[in-house]
Amino acid sequence: MITIENLLHWIQETLLQLNLTNDMNQPKGFSRLGYTKEEQDAHEQFRVIAQNLGLETHQDSAGNQWAVWKVDENASTIAAGSHLDTVYNGGGYDGVAGVLTAFAAVKILKAKQFKPVKNIAIVAFACEESARFGVSTIGSKAVCGLLNTDRVANLKDTNGITLQEAVNDSGLNWQDIQEAELATDAFEQFIEIHIEQGRLLEKTRKDIGIVRAIAQPTRLLITCEGMTNHTGTTPMNDRQDALVAIAGLISHVESAALQMNERQSIPVMATVSTIKASPNAMNMIPGQVVIGVDIRSTNADLKQEMVEVILSFIQHTEVKRSVTFHIETLADDPPIQLDINIQGVLAELCEELNLSSMIMDSGAGHDAMNMAKRWPSGLLFIPCRQGISHHPDEYTDSQSLLNGAKLLAAYFSKCNEAPSC
Amino acid sequence: MITIENLLHWIQETLLQLNLTNDMNQPKGFSRLGYTKEEQDAHEQFRVIAQNLGLETHQDSAGNQWAVWKVDENASTIAAGSHLDTVYNGGGYDGVAGVLTAFAAVKILKAKQFKPVKNIAIVAFACEESARFGVSTIGSKAVCGLLNTDRVANLKDTNGITLQEAVNDSGLNWQDIQEAELATDAFEQFIEIHIEQGRLLEKTRKDIGIVRAIAQPTRLLITCEGMTNHTGTTPMNDRQDALVAIAGLISHVESAALQMNERQSIPVMATVSTIKASPNAMNMIPGQVVIGVDIRSTNADLKQEMVEVILSFIQHTEVKRSVTFHIETLADDPPIQLDINIQGVLAELCEELNLSSMIMDSGAGHDAMNMAKRWPSGLLFIPCRQGISHHPDEYTDSQSLLNGAKLLAAYFSKCNEAPSC
Numbered sequence: 001m002i003t004i005e006n007l008l009h010w011i012q013e014t015l016l017q018l019n020l021t022n023d024m025n026q027p028k029g030f031s032r033l034g035y036t037k038e039e040q041d042a043h044e045q046f047r048v049i050a051q052n053l054g055l056e057t058h059q060d061s062a063g064n065q066w067a068v069w070k071v072d073e074n075a076s077t078i079a080a081g082s083h084l085d086t087v088y089n090g091g092g093y094d095g096v097a098g099v100l101t102a103f104a105a106v107k108i109l110k111a112k113q114f115k116p117v118k119n120i121a122i123v124a125f126a127c128e129e130s131a132r133f134g135v136s137t138i139g140s141k142a143v144c145g146l147l148n149t150d151r152v153a154n155l156k157d158t159n160g161i162t163l164q165e166a167v168n169d170s171g172l173n174w175q176d177i178q179e180a181e182l183a184t185d186a187f188e189q190f191i192e193i194h195i196e197q198g199r200l201l202e203k204t205r206k207d208i209g210i211v212r213a214i215a216q217p218t219r220l221l222i223t224c225e226g227m228t229n230h231t232g233t234t235p236m237n238d239r240q241d242a243l244v245a246i247a248g249l250i251s252h253v254e255s256a257a258l259q260m261n262e263r264q265s266i267p268v269m270a271t272v273s274t275i276k277a278s279p280n281a282m283n284m285i286p287g288q289v290v291i292g293v294d295i296r297s298t299n300a301d302l303k304q305e306m307v308e309v310i311l312s313f314i315q316h317t318e319v320k321r322s323v324t325f326h327i328e329t330l331a332d333d334p335p336i337q338l339d340i341n342i343q344g345v346l347a348e349l350c351e352e353l354n355l356s357s358m359i360m361d362s363g364a365g366h367d368a369m370n371m372a373k374r375w376p377s378g379l380l381f382i383p384c385r386q387g388i389s390h391h392p393d394e395y396t397d398s399q400s401l402l403n404g405a406k407l408l409a410a411y412f413s414k415c416n417e418a419p420s421c
Numbered sequence: 422m423i424t425i426e427n428l429l430h431w432i433q434e435t436l437l438q439l440n441l442t443n444d445m446n447q448p449k450g451f452s453r454l455g456y457t458k459e460e461q462d463a464h465e466q467f468r469v470i471a472q473n474l475g476l477e478t479h480q481d482s483a484g485n486q487w488a489v490w491k492v493d494e495n496a497s498t499i500a501a502g503s504h505l506d507t508v509y510n511g512g513g514y515d516g517v518a519g520v521l522t523a524f525a526a527v528k529i530l531k532a533k534q535f536k537p538v539k540n541i542a543i544v545a546f547a548c549e550e551s552a553r554f555g556v557s558t559i560g561s562k563a564v565c566g567l568l569n570t571d572r573v574a575n576l577k578d579t580n581g582i583t584l585q586e587a588v589n590d591s592g593l594n595w596q597d598i599q600e601a602e603l604a605t606d607a608f609e610q611f612i613e614i615h616i617e618q619g620r621l622l623e624k625t626r627k628d629i630g631i632v633r634a635i636a637q638p639t640r641l642l643i644t645c646e647g648m649t650n651h652t653g654t655t656p657m658n659d660r661q662d663a664l665v666a667i668a669g670l671i672s673h674v675e676s677a678a679l680q681m682n683e684r685q686s687i688p689v690m691a692t693v694s695t696i697k698a699s700p701n702a703m704n705m706i707p708g709q710v711v712i713g714v715d716i717r718s719t720n721a722d723l724k725q726e727m728v729e730v731i732l733s734f735i736q737h738t739e740v741k742r743s744v745t746f747h748i749e750t751l752a753d754d755p756p757i758q759l760d761i762n763i764q765g766v767l768a769e770l771c772e773e774l775n776l777s778s779m780i781m782d783s784g785a786g787h788d789a790m791n792m793a794k795r796w797p798s799g800l801l802f803i804p805c806r807q808g809i810s811h812h813p814d815e816y817t818d819s820q821s822l823l824n825g826a827k828l829l830a831a832y833f834s835k836c837n838e839a840p841s842c
Contacts, residue, residue: 130704198654215653219703230810231692231715232636232784233619236678238808243693244675250668257657271652272664273703275710280695282640282713282751283551283785284811289696292703294652330703363653364704387659389651390705 002111008398010107011405014100015398017045018084019092029089029392033157034127034138035063035166042084046099046124053106055122062142062180063126063172069106070119076188077119078415079375080105080408082367083128083139090129091394093384097401098193099124101382104405105412116416118188125367132157132166140367142180144374149177182374189342190371191378191411193404195396197364199387207403208357209381210346213298214369215269215361216333218307220293222249222314223326228279228287243277243286245323249313253293256309260302268297269363270306298335298361336369342378349410355403380404423532429819431528432826435521436819438466439505440513450510450813454578455548455559456484456587463505467520467545474527476543483563483601484547484593490527491540497609498540499836500796501526501829503788504549504560511550512815514616514805518822520545522614522803525826526833537837539609546788553578553587561788563601565795570598603795610763611792612799612832614825616817618785620808628824629778630802631767634719635790636690636782637754639728641714643670643735647744649700649708664698664707666744670734674714677730681723689718690784691727719756719782757790763799770831776824801825 002010016022019030020041032038043065047057050067057067065084068077082098102122109116126139133155141147153164153174164174196202201209226242250272257270274292295306314325343359350357360381368379382404385395423431437443440451441462453459464486468478471488478488486505489498503519523543530537547560554576562568574585574595585595617623622630647663671693678691695713716727735746764780771778781802789800803821806814 196654197651198656199659200656217653217704228812229808230618230785231694232638232690232717232786233617233810234690234784234808235619235621235688236675236682236690238620241675241692243696244671247668247671247693250665251672254657254662254665261657267656269653269655269657271662271706272668273652273705273707274701275664275696275698275707276701277696280697282694282715283638284694285692286694286696294703296653363655364651365653387650387655389654391649 002108007104007108008402011100011104011398011401014049014103015092015096015401017049018042018096018100020045024092027392030086030092031088031090032084032086033088033132034085034129035132035170039085039126040170043124046084049103050122053103053110055106060143060180061172061176062139063167063170064139064143064180065124067122068119069116071116072119075118077121077186078412079121079123079187079190080192081123081125082192082194083125085127085129087129087131087390089392090390091392093195093394093396094197094389095128097195097382097396097404101193101401101404101408104401105408108405108409109412114413116412118416120412121187128367133163136365137367137370138163140370142177143182144370145181146370146373147177184374187375189339189376189378190368191342191380191408192366192368193380193382193408194366195384195389195394196381197384197387197389200360201381201383202385202387204358205356206358207355207400208350208407209360210343210357211338211362211379211381212343212359213338213361214336214365214379215296215298215363216335216365216369218295218303218332219330220307220310221290221328221330222293223288223290224323225326226287226323227285229285231283231285234285239285240322241285242289242323245317245321246289246291248317249310250291252313253310257306260305266297266299266302266361268295268302268306270295296363300334336372338368338372338379339376342376345414346378346380346407346411349407349414353406353410355407380407423529428525428529429823432521432525432819432822435470435524436513436517438470439463439517439521441466445513447813451507451513452509452511453505453507454509454553455506455550456553456591460506460547461591464545467505470524471543474524474531476527481564481601482593482597483560484588484591485560485564485601486545488543489540490537492537493540496539498542498607499833500542500544500608500611501613502544502546503613503615504546506548506550508550508552508811510813511811512813514815514817515618515810516549518616518803518817518825519614522822522825522829525822526829529826529830530833535834537833539837541833542608549788554584557786558788558791559584561791563598564603565791566602567791567794568598605795608796610760610797610799611789612763612801612829613787613789614801614803614829615787616805616810616815617802618805618808618810621781622802622804623806623808625779626777627779628776628821629771629828630781631764631778632759632783632800632802633764633780634759634782635757635786635800636717636719636784637756637786637790639716639724639753640751641728641731642711642749642751643714644709644711644747645744646747647708648706650706652704652706655706660706661743662706663710663744666738666742667710667712669738670731671712673734674731678727681726687718687720687723687782689716689723689727691716717784721755757793759789759793759800760797763797766835767799767801767828767832770828770835774827774831776828801828
């Protein structure tokens with residue numbers, strides 16, 4: 001057996017180890033981008049931790065790092081994990097929490113002398129964040145056979161290095177990356193723990209969020225064409241100012257989303273997140289403005305309703321302001337539903353463990369959204385302070401990490417009893 | 422004498438000559454930036470035209486090109502002119518119209534065998550446009566002793582060439598540029614003809630605009646600080662979205678200016694002309710937005726009222742949205758009043774010549790705004806099609822150019838009668 005104190009201490013030490021630091025308080029946060037030496041160094045620590053726990057390790061051809069508690073080659077395998085890469089100046093919990101709690105769950109089971117009859121695999125997926133190449137979850141996409149190599153090979157980072165080059169520079173071979181795909185019988189199921197990156201758990205004082213569905217964004221690129229003209233000579237009532245036209249849309253998107261959320265329980269989030277005005281000169285009326293709109297909900301109908309709200313506003317504005325709009329749909333992916341049985345088991349286990357829990361949706365994408373397309377999958381959230389993430393101030397306390405680890409240990413244990421948990 | 426047909430033909434030929442082209446219809450317009458070979462080539466054509474008219478030419482140490490109808494060294498001099506440089510892909514009338522009509526006025530007077538008793542000086546000021554170095558009216562500033570050489574010497578163009586280097590590359594000497602300043606007795610007065618760069622004359626079907634005052638901009642750089650957060654995990658009612666906050670301000674600036682213009686006769690123009698959002702990433706709520714606001718009116722009180730409207734809205738928004746604003750005043754120059762006596766004489770002459778005219782304000786800056794600080798100065802507008810300027814579609818018909826030339830010729834003639842016109 002292991003005491004709670006020792007376990008909390010081990011969690012803190014392992015958290016530092018995976019973050020390659022002696023102090024989680026880093027004013028500039030952690031910059032450990034996908035397919036960099038920093039990510040590889042974290043994967044090296046993953047191997048050290050795994051080996052200390054008596055697990056077998058291997059890296060696949062996409063750079064995903066695996067650790068397996070292998071008990072029987074012919075038995076099924078329960079997989080768990082997340083990722084170790086971060087955004088630029090990110091936090092030390094996004095991703096790390098999922099890998100760390102999986103290891104901690106194994107540590108708990110091993111301390112209890114638990115004898116699994118199914119294999120347990122822990123994974124650190126490579127390059128989950130889109131921060132470097134603008135595309136997310138490269139490693140888990142490869143495992144799930146969802147990676148379109150032609151489409152992503154030549155995406156560049158800010159230094160002009162392509163994804164293909166970065167993968168090759170990591171000691172891998174881009175030509176082999178598809179070999180990371182696993183057969184359907186490789187896993188019985190997959191489970192991921194992640195920090196919430198929102199404030200719902202903190203506000204409702206819940207220990208655990210059991211995720212029902214993952215919202216995938218609908219993304220629009222909206223261009224408004226007005227007329228560039230001199231700011232000093234063009235009367236206010238004789239302008240086709242594209243920025244004023246877009247400003248109305250920005251305000252309308254927010255107020256429409258707020259109204260929709262008052263009306264029904266599943267939230268829709270709509271954000272004008274990018275903007276570029278031309279000519280963007282102090283003495284010229286903006287003649288063209290391009291904005292990016294990110295719309296999310298686990299209810300696809302609500303996303304579509306928001307798109308229609310935008311279309312309607314645009315039509316009205318075209319008439320009112322003599323401007324023209326052009327809309328390009330960059331993404332329109334349906335929400336991913338997670339396994340309902342796994343949610344049920346997790347909810348029961350929370351009660352048994354005296355952990356308060358709630359069913360909730362995920363507004364952000366995670367490796368689990370790829371895994372869910374291939375294997376029954378679950379996603380658990382633990383609270384993070386003030387919902388702050390992708391930021392040096394990201395923080396989750398050790399108790400929350402311990403709660404996740406205990407729940408995962410109980411889940412592994414439970415699944416060992418059932419033929420298919 | 423010269424027939425109207427011949428004069429119109431001469432105006433068309435000289436327009437082509439000053440624009441260094443055989444065809445005014447140029448899809449990419451004219452790119453004749455200050456202190457470039459293109460501007461020098463136009464100045465060379467200025468000299469050819471001047472010499473054909475029997476005028477003496479000289480270049481000053483700021484690169485301004487002068488042509489003088491010298492009748493008496495001890496007599497006073499009436500100066501007229503504008504500039505020959507353009508913006509990138511600009512039109513062939515902005516600036517050129519003022520030089521061309523001044524030459525045409527001399528041609529009319531010479532054809533009439535007019536014998537002036539005062540000298541007449543025609544000028545093409547160097548580098549009037551801010552397009553190359555971000556600062557306007559370099560040449561006329563030098564003539565007026567208003568050029569702060571320390572402040573502008575190292576301003577760079579898009580190729581990294583400094584103003585100082587560009588001046589030296591033009592065969593001038595930066596160290597001598599201040600020597601272009603002229604004594605107060607150099608001129609009795611200055612008059613500039615310019616295309617309106619607005620639609621007021623076209624809409625009211627007036628031949629001539631007699632400018633009362635030149636609006637100089639008040640320019641604000643407004644930063645809104647909110648909180649960057651994930652677009653998918655941050656509830657709509659728990660955001661500090663700097664872009665939504667700024668969008669409200671953009672709309673408010675327009676509606677407040679429209680209201681102010683309904684209330685009183687002197688227009689105020691307020692434009693949010695530049696915008697930059699951070700992090701400007703598709704999945705992040707904008708945490709910081711910086712906008713540039715350009716406010717113009719020939720009534721300084723109205724500009725101040727608009728600033729106060731903005732301050733009031735910002736205070737309200739800070740409370741409502743938990744964002745903070747920071748305002749930097751980049752410019753706050755008072756309007757330039759033009760000489761009231763000159764306006765009166767010009768209005769009388771318009772009646773005599775059967776030209777319809779109106780008193781109006783200039784929203785844009787011109788060389789006359791510097792000259793007005795040193796000498797009694799006048800500024801005349803002629804219509805340009807649809808108010809389009811700084812664009813290849815810029816166009817003013819020959820009749821409007823002829824109207825300007827006739828008015829200027831009449832003005833030169835009138836001033837010869839009076840001791841000080």
